[in-house]
Amino acid sequence: MPPNTTWFNEAKFGMFIHWGVYSVPGHGEWMLYDEKIPVDEYRRYADHFAPDDWDPRDWANLARDAGMRYMVLTARHHDGYCLYDSALSDFTAPKTAAKRDLVADYLAACRAAGLRAGLYYSLGDWHHPDYQAGPESDEWAGFIEYVHGQIRELCTNYGQLDVLWFDAARPGCVHCWQGEKLLAMIRELQPQCLVNNRGLLPADFDTPEQKIEPSGEDRLWETCLPIGHRWGFYRNEQYYKPTTRLLLDLVRITNGGGNFLLNVSPMADGRIPEPQQQILGEMGQWLQCHGEAIYGAQRCKFDTHGTFTVGATTAKGNSLYIHLMLWPGPGWALTELSNTVQSARLLTTGEEVEFDQQGDRIVFPTLPEEPPDPHISVIALELDSAPRNAK
Numbered sequence: 001m002p003p004n005t006t007w008f009n010e011a012k013f014g015m016f017i018h019w020g021v022y023s024v025p026g027h028g029e030w031m032l033y034d035e036k037i038p039v040d041e042y043r044r045y046a047d048h049f050a051p052d053d054w055d056p057r058d059w060a061n062l063a064r065d066a067g068m069r070y071m072v073l074t075a076r077h078h079d080g081y082c083l084y085d086s087a088l089s090d091f092t093a094p095k096t097a098a099k100r101d102l103v104a105d106y107l108a109a110c111r112a113a114g115l116r117a118g119l120y121y122s123l124g125d126w127h128h129p130d131y132q133a134g135p136e137s138d139e140w141a142g143f144i145e146y147v148h149g150q151i152r153e154l155c156t157n158y159g160q161l162d163v164l165w166f167d168a169a170r171p172g173c174v175h176c177w178q179g180e181k182l183l184a185m186i187r188e189l190q191p192q193c194l195v196n197n198r199g200l201l202p203a204d205f206d207t208p209e210q211k212i213e214p215s216g217e218d219r220l221w222e223t224c225l226p227i228g229h230r231w232g233f234y235r236n237e238q239y240y241k242p243t244t245r246l247l248l249d250l251v252r253i254t255n256g257g258g259n260f261l262l263n264v265s266p267m268a269d270g271r272i273p274e275p276q277q278q279i280l281g282e283m284g285q286w287l288q289c290h291g292e293a294i295y296g297a298q299r300c301k302f303d304t305h306g307t308f309t310v311g312a313t314t315a316k317g318n319s320l321y322i323h324l325m326l327w328p329g330p331g332w333a334l335t336e337l338s339n340t341v342q343s344a345r346l347l348t349t350g351e352e353v354e355f356d357q358q359g360d361r362i363v364f365p366t367l368p369e370e371p372p373d374p375h376i377s378v379i380a381l382e383l384d385s386a387p388r389n390a391k
Contacts, residue, residue, distance in 0.1 A: 003192045003204060005220055007116060007162075010296040011069035012254055013287070016120075016224055016263035017059065018074050018231040021045040021081045023268040029232030032079045032126050039127055046081060046096035054102075054270030056109035062272065063115060066280035067287030069295075070116035072165050072261060075103050075154060077120075077232075080127025085157075088149050091127060107158055118163025119154055123147060123177060123199065135176040144178055151182065155189035164190070165207070166198040196222075207261075212249065214256030217299070222259040225249065227276050233265040240275050243282040244325060244375040250283075250294065251323045251376065254314045257299035282375070290347055290378050293321035302387035304336045311376060313387075320387040321347065322379040327371030334362040338390040339383035347378040360390035 022029050024045045032042050063071050076082045082092040084103035093102045103119065110117035125131045130143035155161065164186060169177055179201045186195055195203040205220035215221035228240045246262065253260045264280070266272050287294065293314050300315040310326040322334060337360055344353040344364070349372050356363045364379070371377050381387075 001191065003194055005194065005204065008070075008194055008205070008220060008259065009257075011116065012259055012294050012297070013066075013068045013250060014070040014072060014116075014118075014222075014259060014261045015059070015063040015066070015068045016072050016231075016261045017266065018077065018233075018263060019266045019270070020074060020077050020079065020083065020232070021049045022077070022079060023233040023266065024048045026233050026235030026267070028230040028234050029074075029077055029079075042079065042127075043091065046091065046098075048097060049093070049268055050097040050099070051102070051268065051270040056102075056106045056270075057112065058270075059106070059266075059272070060109040060113035060115055062277060062280055064113050066284040067291060067294075068115070068262075070118060070162060071106075071110050072118035072120050072163055073103065073106050075119040075121050076125075076150070078122045078124050078126050078168050080125040082150070084154065086150055086153055088146055088153070103154075104158060107161075111159075116162040118165055118194075119158075119161060120165040120167060121151060121154065122168040123166055124168035140176070144176075148178070148182055148185065152185060152189070155186055155193070161190050161193045164193055164195045166196055169198055169200045194220075205259075212252055212256065212258075214258055214299075220259075221257070222261050223249075223253050224261040224263060226263040226265070227279060228265065231263050231265060233267050233273075237265075237273070240279060243279050243286075246279065247283060247286055247375050248312065248323070248325050251312045251314060254294050254297050255300045255303065255312050286373065286375055289373070290376070292316075293323065293347060293378050293380065297321075300387065302337060302389050304334070304389070315387050318383045318385055318387075320381040320383055322381065323376050324371070324379070325376050327377055328367065329369050330365055330367045332364050332367060334364075336360050336390045337362060337383075338388050339385055341381050341383060343382045345380050346372060347380045348372040353379060 018029050022031050075084055085094045085101045086092050107117050130139035133139040179199045196207045197203050206215045208223050212223050228237045250260045264272050264276050297314040297316045300313050311323040314321045341357050344355045346353050354366045
């Protein structure tokens with residue numbers, strides 16, 4: 001029996017977390033590779049990765065208050081450092097300065113907050129000598145045994161997992177990872193766990209990175225984006241995406257039937273930088289008012305060029321939600337809607353909205369002069385059937 005995908009399809013918004021020993025120097029998650037650091041030298045950062053005061057409930061509460069419905073943590077990134085207790089490696093949090101199983105603590109916090117819990121696992125491992133030898137080497141079989149063994153640990157030792165999020169498979173080399181065998185093992189041990197497509201098998205959902213790219217009608221998909229420039233903590237990060245832009249990304253992803261996995265980058269001590277917390281708080285405030293237009297929404301088969309110039313639309317059942325990033329004021333018209341409009345309200349305030357339907361053109365003569373919401377204001381239309389274009 002395939003895993004139940006209903007929760008994922010309704011959730012729409014999740015928190016991605018890149019955290020590890022690379023957070024100590026704060027040069028981003030690729031520093032081992034980018035700076036060509038010798039492995040023995042890089043391992044010393046684990047001596048300083050000791051988040052003694054970290055409370056994972058802070059993360060879970062932040063995610064929940066931001067309107068997120070699930071979380072995905074980097075249990076092991078490309079550098080090979082495991083945030084969990086692996087019997088197959090000594091480069092782990094419990095065996096170095098952290099002295100605790102950070103994955104176990106994170107999963108407990110997610111579940112206590114009522115959030116779905118996922119884990120990221122990099123199939124590649126720059127720290128492992130057999131990985132460096134490559135797929136054509138005699139050592140590769142040992143590396144695959146190591147990878148499958150670590151994934152077995154994650155699927156066996158931590159209770160129910162809701163998502164396994166793979167990354168860093170060598171392109172065009174499905175057989176190199178024994179992907180069919182790996183997926184079969186996951187299905188046996190975690191039959192309700194959703195698996196992404198980066199093990200080079202389709203699995204359960206697609207994961208376009210740094211772009212909004214809807215999959216086909218019958219495929220689940222999830223866009224992942226960092227809140228700043230980098231996935232991992234960068235100590236001199238100067239830019240974070242504005243709240244309005246991230247909300248519009250969420251709307252456009254929802255329009256295409258996808259989910260938005262937004263990445264945060266905690267510091268070595270586990271604290272999420274204050275600017276990131278502020279952005280998430282603002283997104284949560286918006287979703288408290290406008291979540292009806294996001295959660296459980298399906299692919300929206302109505303959109304016009306005119307709508308996209310000022311925002312985007314989402315749909316759920318017979319409801320059409322018009323998200324206006326650029327507020328047009330009184331006299332604005334929505335065009336090319338073939339449905340009959342039964343009622344209209346300003347979702348931002350709950351007030352009824354006057355409208356005049358002229359065929360496929362809906363005129364709103366008395367909209368407020370000023371935008372009701374500082375980010376994106378939403379008009380909700382109740383229609384006679386599911387929204388559709390007149391053309």
